[in-house]
Amino acid sequence: MPKMFRPNNREGKILSKIESSKELKKKQIIRGINECIEPLANAVTMKLIEDKLIETTNKNSIEEQILKCLEKLSRADDFEIDYKTAPFRQLVVNTHIVSLYLTAFVIEDLINHKAVVDIYGSDIEIYGCINKQVVKFLP
Numbered sequence: 454m455p456k457m458f459r460p461n462n463r464e465g466k467i468l469s470k471i472e473s474s475k476e477l478k479k480k481q482i483i484r485g486i487n488e489c490i491e492p493l494a495n496a497v498t499m500k501l502i503e504d505k506l507i508e509t510t511n512k513n514s515i516e517e518q519i520l521k522c523l524e525k526l527s528r529a530d531d532f533e534i535d536y537k538t539a540p541f542r543q544l545v546v547n548t549h550i551v552s553l554y555l556t557a558f559v560i561e562d563l564i565n566h567k568a569v570v571d572i573y574g575s576d577i578e579i580y581g582c583i584n585k586q587v588v589k590f591l592p
Contacts, residue, residue, distance in 0.1 A: 478579055479550050482591050483534075486551065488528040494520040496586040497555060502581050506574045507559070512515070514568040522558045526551065540574040551591055552584035 461511070464474075486493070498516040501507045509515050528533070538553045556579050563573050 460592060465526045482550060483529075485591050486523055490520065490523050490527070493587065494523055496589065497583055498584050500586050501559070501579075504574075506582055507563075507571040508580055509573055510570060511567050511568040514566070515563070518563055518566055519555065519558070521557060522562075523551075527556050541576065541580070544576055548580075549584055549587055549591070552580060552587045554588070555583045556580040 474530060494516050498512060498519050502509065502512060502515070507515065531536075534550065536556060538548075538550070538559050541553055541557050542548065544553070544556070556576065559572065559579055563569055574582075
């Protein structure tokens with residue numbers, strides 16, 4: 454017979470603290486975007502182009518789009534963030550919310566931009582490239 458899981462009051466408090474600390478960290482990271490928004494957008498754009506994951510006709514236009522995406526993320530509510538990142542949540546185990554949001558933007562929206570010739574690489578490669586840059590600015 455399977456064991457019944459009945460969380461007691463102590464376990465419930467511990468689980469609640471863990472969840473609330475994760476939410477607090479997520480909110481702090483999103484608030485921190487505004488402090489480094491331009492260098493972050495530049496770093497992400499350059500790395501995507503250098504790694505040949507994005508082929509473009511205009512680097513500045515792509516950087517501008519990523520900057521707008523970061524601005525939108527900094528003003529977004531929880532539902533908007535969850536909706537945008539939902540298809541990619543299972544991409545890696547411990548995702549960075551900014552990296553995941555930018556990955557979703559690149560894969561779903563940026564591909565249709567007029568300055569983008571094509572986007573190469575898998576979802577995980579794009580996430581990894583973006584995440585390396587994001588963690589430099591937003592640990």
